[in-house]
Amino acid sequence: MPAIKSILIPVDFSSVAANAYNYALHLADKYPARIDLLYVMPTALSSPGMDRILVARGGELKTEAMDKMVSFRRKGIDEAMNTLTGIPEVCIFIESGDLDPIMKKRIEAGKTDLIVMGTTGREKPLSGLIGTNTTHLIDETTVPVLIVPNEASNRPPKRLCYATDLEHLDPFRITEVFDLFAPFEPSADFVHVVSTGSNKTEYNLSLLRRVLDRPEIHDRLTFSRITGKNMVEKLLRYAEESAADMVVMNRPHRGWLERLWKHSHTQEAMVKTELPLLILHLDETSGSSGILRSQVEQTNAKS
Numbered sequence: 001m002p003a004i005k006s007i008l009i010p011v012d013f014s015s016v017a018a019n020a021y022n023y024a025l026h027l028a029d030k031y032p033a034r035i036d037l038l039y040v041m042p043t044a045l046s047s048p049g050m051d052r053i054l055v056a057r058g059g060e061l062k063t064e065a066m067d068k069m070v071s072f073r074r075k076g077i078d079e080a081m082n083t084l085t086g087i088p089e090v091c092i093f094i095e096s097g098d099l100d101p102i103m104k105k106r107i108e109a110g111k112t113d114l115i116v117m118g119t120t121g122r123e124k125p126l127s128g129l130i131g132t133n134t135t136h137l138i139d140e141t142t143v144p145v146l147i148v149p150n151e152a153s154n155r156p157p158k159r160l161c162y163a164t165d166l167e168h169l170d171p172f173r174i175t176e177v178f179d180l181f182a183p184f185e186p187s188a189d190f191v192h193v194v195s196t197g198s199n200k201t202e203y204n205l206s207l208l209r210r211v212l213d214r215p216e217i218h219d220r221l222t223f224s225r226i227t228g229k230n231m232v233e234k235l236l237r238y239a240e241e242s243a244a245d246m247v248v249m250n251r252p253h254r255g256w257l258e259r260l261w262k263h264s265h266t267q268e269a270m271v272k273t274e275l276p277l278l279i280l281h282l283d284e285t286s287g288s289s290g291i292l293r294s295q296v297e298q299t300n301a302k303s
Contacts, residue, residue, distance in 0.1 A: 004033050004180065008112040010099060011039045013068055020118035020148040021076045023276065026156070027116075028088035030183040035090045036112070039069055040099045065094050083154075107143055115145045119270050138279060144180070147270050147277040157181050157276070160188045161244035163235055173280065177248060178217050187220040189242065193235050194227045236273050246276045 007024050011017045021037070028035050041061060069092045077087060095102045106112050138145050160181070162174065174188055224242075228234035239247050270277065 004031050004113045006034045006036060006112055007114045007116055008036045008038060008103065008106060009116050010103065011037050011069070011072060013039075013072055014118075016118035016120055016150045018072070018076060018118075019150050019152070020116050021072070022080050023146075023148045023152070023154055024116040025076060025080045025084065025088060025090075026154055027114075029084045029086060030156075032086070032088060033113070035088055036093055036106075037069060037073060037090060038093045038095065038103070038106075039065055040102055041065055041094065041096045062094060066092070069094065104141070107141055112143055115141070115143060116148060117145065118148050118150060119273075120150050142281050144281075145279040147273070147279065149274050149276070151274050152276050155245045156184050157246040158184050158186050159243060159245045160186050160248050161235075161239040161242065161246070161275075162188050162190050162248045164190055164192055164250070173250065174221070175214055175217070177278075177280075178214075178220075186245075187222070188248075189244065190221065190223045191235060191238060192223070192225040193231045194225065232272065236275070239273075239275055244275060246278055247273060248278045248280065250280045 004027070007028055009017070009021055009024055011021070021035075024035055027033065073090050073092060077090065081087070103112075103115070107115075160177065162177065174190075177188065178186065224238070226234050226238050236247070
């Protein structure tokens, strides 16, 4: 996982987006990183029925959008200034079209290392920024996505709740997560979420430690196991009760995490969490996961 140098925030000028911006400012201040604020204007194709208005007032609307973006950027910095050590670079981008393909294009061009998006929080409708299409983008993107509920306090990510089904290589990505949040020196609690009635065995934590070969983080690793029928509810409740600052999830292609990332389960996790939720892309066929798979097999062979 590359160092975080650029953070992309889609903006709709709501309090939800402002809260995500505030959270991102404090992350960017620590790394340091650049923040890119992105506002996407509708087009005749993306907003049927608005073609005449867009044609007649296109230039005017873009000027208004720029004024709003400048004000949004300034207000966010002013409100966070007393808790920042410096002022991160904040850039403004205004595009026309649909949010998802525009964000995807920026990611593919290597212009984004982390996406930060806001939600309205527990049991409330999703923000206009996060709907079915954006859920699809989250599922497809190769960069981490950080969901920030509007109710989330701006605590530094020092205690992470790392969800795993222990069927994939996602536990072995913890070194990447530690590197991602290195400025905050976090600890991580591996939470094995098991559905009621499962016969899966406990995980060999000593094997994990041998494969990681990072003694400096061993003392910051703990391991927990929770069981329940509603795994999303169970996980989020555990994270809140254990005073976690952030929940971390991967997106493998099978197991309970796969079921979590299908249909309404995705929206359930994003809407119900009251903690920031970091979503990582997990590809077990290539990259670091492929290297880790080889390391696991070699370690098992020696055992």
